[in-house]
Amino acid sequence: MTFSHDVVIVGAGGAGLMAALYAKEGGADVGVVSKLHPLRSHTGAAQGGIGAALGNMEEDSWLWHAFDTVKGSDYVGDQDAIETMCKDAPRTIVELEHYGVPFSRNKEGKISQRRFGGHTRNFGEAPVRRACHAADRTGHTILHTLYDQCLKNDVRFYDEFQVLDLIMNDDDECAGVVAYEILTGEIHTFHAKTVCFATGGFGRAFKTTSNAHAGTGDGMSIFLRNGLPLEDMEFVQFHPTGLYRLGILITEGARGEGGILRNSDGERFMERYAPTVKDLAPRDLVSQCIYQEIRQGRGIKGKEYVHLDMTHVGSEILEKKLPEITMFSRTYLGVDPLKEPIPVAPTAHYAMGGIPTDYDGRVEIGQRGDIMPGLYAAGECACVSVHGANRLGTNSLLELVVFGRRAGMAMAKEVKEGKDFAAMPDNPEQRTRDMLDTILSRNDGEPVVNVRNDLQETMMDNVSVFRNDETLTTALDDLQELRERANNVVVRDKGKKFNTELMDAVEIQFMVDYAEAVAASAHHRTESRGAHSREDFPKRNDDDWLQHTLFHSDGKGNFEFGRKEVAITRFQPKERKY
């Protein structure tokens, strides 16, 4: 079938839902296409908070927030976008509150705020309470509230429709998307005046991740396959505190409420690395420190984890402000955080890089201002870039809401100003049909799981917190072979109805594409910055690398790089100390 909407949004997490609300409010006819039911989106897994200088607990200012974000980004975040976000943050939180988000409250009845990594007062003096939260289920309550608002506003949803391609016509205009309806196995085309991707991240490319099974980065690969670039893919955040072996997230809010990281000597090791903010240093630094401790033989029981000690924090805070992570620890590890420390290790968490956009969500295909009309991206799949080389905790939920809204408004405006449907090419779904038919008709080959395991293993071993020429070359070689294997997997399920195995086979092909973007971009950037730590180039090198990486690929293992300048407005790059 062909569906037609002014605005088609792909993905129904925080960014997609916010874009939908604002596009709708701006008068556009909106369709939201998502491979999951919206309430299953990974925004719901965000725990600890959403950042805004509300100043409900102590003095704060959006400028301090902006400085922290720039410094957190290791100066490669775009400062115009960062200012936009931090300035808009207090209004955004109030708007969410008015939508009905059930925020935790302080004694005055205002939204409660707590400390988080890298957020400080007065340009780095000491930690500040900036993270607005709903206990430790902040993302969950925002996701559900935004979905409720969409129901109220009659947003049209296409649940469990997996988008597999962009439709680009002969004039290089985007005419819409191709989607596979999981329930029926039908392939549909969506004709749209504007398209916004809000497809999330790709933590599933790594063996240990906090990300959902659905976090397979499909949107980014679809862009690559249509000749569009990805930006700053080398910057992948490893959250310092995933549950040991499982990778399940333990919010930074745990340290914001007083939790302490300890090594096998029981030492509070972050005091050595970040004397001012200690355990509330930003995530790139803390993850690197944890691995240093492990490498120097101070992992717990000689293994690859450290302890997150909450035993002194008290039951009141654990039960009231951190109930979910307390339950996770009890359920999955049998560890009661009240009585014993939680075993934790870094876990692949967040993609700073992605689809290049300006701060209205418009996709940039080259230098700043070089816009692809009608095409937008927002949320984790996008690279605005507000996070640069390292995202601060609480800035992802903020980014979703701020830039999802801006993309929604910009799309509505474009439609209102007369943007028409781009011409639909003949048989726009042919490429998708061929891809699926090829997989379904193959009867010999290896199953998806073997390829996925090997891919996750090589990415974890070679492209995680520490990297060097040797590990990255190994990963790139492995990925060449994995591409071949991914293109030749076999599925046993040949049916039309709810064929999730077929979608697994598609996702593994996509996974090779963006994994290669990550490994190749990491190999390309011969310096250390933020979450990108090169053992063979341990220093930051502003002369050569204070810039964004653009990765282009033909989807067949051939790629090239471009560069894009960083927007610097107020804060000149300095050495980064905490």
Added chain:
Amino acid sequence: MKLNVKIKRYNPEEDEAPHWETYEAPADPLDSALALLLHVKWYEDGTLTFRKSCAHGICGSDAMQINGENKLACSILVQDLVSGDGDTVTFAPLPGSPVIKDLVIDQSRFFEKYRAVKPWMITDGPAPERERLQSPEDFDMIEDATKCIMCGACTHSCPSTWADPDYLGPAAMLKAYRYNLDTRDDGSNDRLDVVDSKDGLWKCYTIFNCVQACPKGIDITRWLSALKRQAVSSQL
């Protein structure tokens, strides 16, 4: 240890009726039940179909019947399901909704009922400049209900739902409670029009199956009783 994983299978394109299949899977006591299903799908039979996503009990995708009780597969561990090697864990779809395939049910009715209760903030008058104030005590009244992940374990454990497909069921009505008891909301009457009806609150006979089934430990029956009190007092 090795376990028998017994799954109620149904493929509408091939099967006339559901049937049981048993697979063998290696397991660690700390593995989740979801890990057993993933093992079967990935290594034994790719046609096995179920929903999953976050794998730690927050997205609500993988509610199903495990050893006869409604559970989230990702949030129940093997050690809580079996006593040892060679034991059997059984998986079936949530009861009470049409089955699409294997463990995947058709949730459209479930979400229609959710929408029917007007699960969004309704306010009179213009919004203030800043956030609306709410005391921690008032927040406490709704906090438990805001934990709901809409997995459906409760509604599909409720005999009233099984008996009457039109009954709104606990998940939808808990959402009505969550907004009706929210001090910031002015839409109680709009929602009471829906829940104070023959398909609503009064078919909750406080059987407490929902409370037992809820993977988030929400005291659902208590909140539905509070909603009943609100319905009664609004008549006075």
